[in-house]
Amino acid sequence: MLADDAIARLPDLCAEFAAGRRVAVLMDVRTRVVAGAAVAASLAGAGGPVAPWSVQEVIVPDGADQASPVCDVATHRVLDRQVGGVDLVVPVGSGVVCDLGKWLAFDRCVPFVPFATALSMNGYTSANVAPTIDGVKTLLRAAAPQAVVASPKVLAAAPYEMTASGLGDVLAKSVSSADWYLNHALFGDYYCQAAVDLIARIEPLYTDRPGDLLWRRGEAMEALFHALLLTGVAMTMAGSSAPASGGEHMISHSLDMLAGVDGRGHDLHGRQVGVGTVLCAELYRRVLEIESPDCLPPREAVDEGFWGPLAPAVARQYADKVPRLRQVGQQLRTGSTWDDLRRTLAAMLRSPQTVASCLTTAGAAVKAADIGCDRNRLLSVFLHAHEIRSRVTILDLAGLLGLMPASAAEIVDSWA
Secondary structure (H helix, E strand, C coil): CECCCHHHHHHHHHHCCCCCCEEEEEECHHHHHHHHHHHHHHHHCCCCCCCCCEEEEEECCCCCCCCCCCCEHHHHHHHHHHCCCCCEEEEEECHHHHHHHHHHHHHHCCCECCEECCCCCCCCCCCEECCEECCEECCEECCCCCCCEECHHHHHHCCHHHHHHHHHHHHCHHHHHHHHHHHHHHHCCCCCHHHHCCCCCCCHHHHCCCHHHHCCCHHHHHHHHHHHHHHHHHHHHHCCCHHHCCHHHHHHHHHHHHHHHHCCCCCCHHHHHHHHHHHHHHHHHHHCCCCCCCCCCCCCCCCHHHHHHHHHHHHHHHHHHHHHHHHHHHHHCCCCHHHHHHHHHHHHCCCHHHHHHHHHHCCCCCCHHHHCCCHHHHHHHHHHHHHHCCCCCHHHHHHHCCCCCCCHHHHHHHHC
């Protein structure tokens, strides 16, 4: 529900899904000011034929940097102790707050209805939670929301960096969908074209006029909101994050993970994803120029020196991928597999120029400096991000075909 009177209508909407009238409203100190206090007051002041709502306000604590909350096991435990028996969870916020609310609701087998405060990410409607566990960005299955509620005024008032982050998240879809299809073509993994096509009709409303987002024009903002919701739905349909998360997301996750190790800050997830999407689009462009692929043997282990204390957890993920990487060369040489794959992927992908131009016009992040990252750090992540997930992506394929690490520095210097 996207409406100017969304907060006033929220109690009646929630009553459709909750078996009782006990609700936990999650928020951080910032989203409480933006909408959290108003949401809690609206629910507390709403009676009904059964009983008034019993509202528990729960403040999500900030992380160690005191800049924002984090979705990790420690925060989940703190909140789990605070939230008792409830019939409904209403997270008021965006990525981290929404994920924590989703996680808590799933633990309790109760529904959740997020109130979105920013167009910053596509996780509102997904059944996934993306916590940090043992220092590694991980994916947990939970449940999708019963509804998502938002006010256009609240979304438009959010810091613009958050809207730019949402644009970066949805622009990743051409690369992530290509990565998804790559796994389908090579290994027979499940793939759903309907999930890929969900946002095709509304994408032009922001990709063709990205400057409209910068000016917060209603049609573009609404289109981005629905695109974020639908890409989350695509992940729920697929039962995984594959439709909306590929190599570009691994780059962002790796930046987050390293920041957690060395105490340095990192930018918003979607802004980092936008930079990663440009890099991965260029990798795809170069890979698809190869007419006769000749794969190198895969690396059998992760770079422990690079990952430091995260190496054991990363190694467990990468070990699950190595058997697949050994199959790639043979699969690409089978019949017309490579020619068919090149033709299909080329039709799915946006050029790096197109992605970079859209992000630039919208005032979003494109370069390493835009996300507060120095060139060498981004280059290192570009070379190692493929190690954090068991899913094969363009980062792996480029390595097997010899484009990585050979071209990595040139690509980073040219595009980021």
